[in-house]
Amino acid sequence: MAVYLANTGLEILLKDGSLDQKQMLEWFKEAVRIPTKYGFYATKVLQSGLTLVYRVVAKGSDTEIAGLDMHMSGRCLWSAKPLVRIGKGEALSLTLLMTNPSERSAFIATLVHAATLEEIDEDTILNLQVCAFPQALDVFDSRQAYESATDEKGRLEDKKLLPFNYIMARDESLSEETRQKFARDEQMMLLCGPVLAVEERRHGFRDTLCMVATIATEMGHLDLVLSAKQLAKPLQKGSYVVASCVVSADVLTD
Incomplete structure (x- = not known):
């Protein structure tokens, strides 16, 4: 769930x-x-x-x-090729490791409405509407500020998407215990990119609301769904974010 x-x-x-x-x-x-x-x-x-x-x-x-x-829901659309199913899965739910059609970028996403697809294999090109829910997020004034604050060896390339936990869970140089820790959250993605827009959205339920920050990534634009409570500093257009996220994708069948 x-x-x-x-x-x-x-x-x-x-x-x-x-x-x-x-x-x-x-x-x-x-x-x-x-x-x-x-x-x-x-x-x-x-x-x-x-x-x-x-x-x-x-x-x-x-x-x-x-x-x-x-x-x-939103306007961030990606095209992707399925590679590997991730985790044991739940009823009518599917989490996949995927690439873009050119196979230059990899990411993990959970598909909502996955069972509406007749079949999914490595030859399938999926059209997806995507968003992400950050579990940890750092905000910088710019890409330059991010580079100044980080060591080059641990720094993400600009607009990078990285299935870090998935990779580490299969790193045989690590102990079995460490690999298992990464495997428990292997759907988590590391990503970074410049912020293109930030908006506040009200749910129409009591006084509840959230923020949606659209960032640029190597796959295309991506909406990050977050609360102001998750931010240590203001987030605005032109900011640069580094986040650990769960990516959600709705399959477009029309």
Whole structure:
């Protein structure tokens, strides 16, 4: 389950360590149903573009909500080729290591609405609408400021996407214990890039809101979904960010 309450400013949904079931069921009833062979997705889009994707599986004549994912709708589009499935996966969910069509860049993303695709293989070109949820983020005034603050050996190339945990989990020079630690979060991406735009988006639910910062990457533009509480310094157009993120991608089938 991929729910990012801190990023989206929706901590209000957390009650006694669990999601507010009354509100979640209300949104579920309002959601648009997208059928699959194994059940359906119930998709609720808030005013901000934040999308709640309920994954519902068939259990004989009954159905069961198997999981919930969050995604931010937007205009950041990537084309990608699948390479390897990541992790054990959950019902109606799929996380993949992918490249761009020229195979010069690699990234990991979790696909929402993955089961709407008839097939996925290495010859498939997927058209994806993408966003990312930073779990750690550093803001610099510029690329030059980032380079001045970091050692060259540990510095990311400009606009780089790096599946760092995935790589480290397979580094045989590391101990088995260390590799397992990286493997537990192998979907996490390291990335950096200049900020092209920053906007505040209100969800239309009480007074909740989040920020969306669009950055440039080697794959194309990418929307970062975050809360002002995650920032140690102001984020604005022209800033430079380095972040550890989970990338979410919605498959475009039209």
